[in-house]
Amino acid sequence: METLHIIGGGMAGSEAAWQAAEAGVPVVLHEMRPTVGTFAHKTGDFAEMVCSNSFRSDDDERNAVGLLHWEMRAASGIIMTTADRHQLPAGGALAVDRDGFSQAVTAALRAHPLISFAEGEITELPTDGQWIVATGPLTSGALADSIRSVTGADSLAFFDAIAPIVYADSIDRSIVWAQSRYDKGETEEEQKAYLNCPMTRDDYEAFIDALLAADKAEFHEGETAGYFDGCLPIEVMAERGRETLRHGPMKPVGLTNAHRPEDKPYAVVQLRRDNALGTLFNIVGFQTKMKYGAQTEVLRLIPGLQDARFARLGGIHRNTFLNSPTLLDDRMRLKARPNLRFAGQVTGVEGYVESAAMGLLAGRMAAAEILGRDLPPPGPETAMGSLVNHITGGAEAKTFQPMNVNFGLFPPIEAKGGRRGRKDRYKAYTDRAKESFTLWLDAQG
């Protein structure tokens, strides 16, 4: 039987190796550590947690990442089942003893009769055989160059520059209006592609004060900033001068407030649709290194966003990731070289759990292909399916940035009755997902 090769023994590669081997396919896991290190990893263990020791919320009824835990447990994922055995008290979160956890994953992989190991850096994308590339946000430079030579220079990013993403149903439509600058576009949809939040001079000055005073996160050691001028954090722009943002991402020109046409806004914050479903909007040009608590406070000063809920907050990190919506098919294969699958953070998901989940899918899909079967992804109403659907087509390719799992990625279910209704709706999402995920698993026998 053909062997599956996996590059990278992190969250995604470890899970992919486990899933494929459990399906009966021989695996070689290639890992460069400890011979070649990264600035964030400290050990030679598989599935090392590079920073926090938390897998976030474990609430599988009302939280999207908790639901993803549930699906990974249902699929006998090594990451989740090992995390459960090394759990530490952490309220509703799943936190683990990091060393115990990664040592146990390493021991389980090493004990598996179908998994063997090759230590060392892979410097070129292989041309033959079945491979999964799961080299993560810190993919080594030589391999990144090789990926760029196949995918094109613009298709692999080295930093994320994440603007905050807002749930569409938390934007106050009595304040914002839909209009593209100068009504640009051929169709009405294009002419109304942006939502605009108007600011008076007082709003703007208060916003700049709050921005300058906000707590900012530092870069990790070894993670040099290297900002490109096109993606400066908003607070850095504000530090360059109080008017800089008003001449940059907050410029008011070419826009007329549809609710109060006589009022000329002093500044405007624009929101742009972030997914095909239209459930998520990103704040255009608002990448930031503000700490999360400060971010929500400052962003809710924007008129129209006073009650905003955030599907993800902004950030800038060292992060190697593909423009997956254009490059990968829905079986996670590189369209240009279908013998190569990608998995984990390098596909543009964000976080330990999401990365491991993409490893789980890629491992199962690659094993199915080797065994002569085709495995479609789970439906978009599941947590795993919503993520893979987002990265392989649901997201806007032009502005693609890494994404956490969140209910905004799911096909909507209508809520009634405000906050209470939202809680019921989340339960409806997770009930629907569990049923669908169970059917997907059952179909695999």
Ligand SMILES: Cc1cc2nc3c(=O)[nH]c(=O)nc-3n(C[C@H](O)[C@H](O)[C@H](O)COP(=O)(O)OP(=O)(O)OC[C@H]3O[C@@H](n4cnc5c(N)ncnc54)[C@H](O)[C@@H]3O)c2cc1C
């Ligand atoms: C500094 C930092 C802090 C982070 N903090 C958090 C956090 O607190 N919580 C969270 O959820 N997520 C965090 N993340 C994101 C985190 O990296 C991912 O969530 C997760 O580890 C990604 O899993 P992965 O399997 O895709 O990559 P990784 O877990 O990084 O695994 C990739 C593996 O590939 C190996 N590799 C790379 N290139 C090659 C090569 N050419 N040949 C062979 N092997 C190679 C690496 O050594 C590594 O073991 C952080 C990321 C960084 C960079």
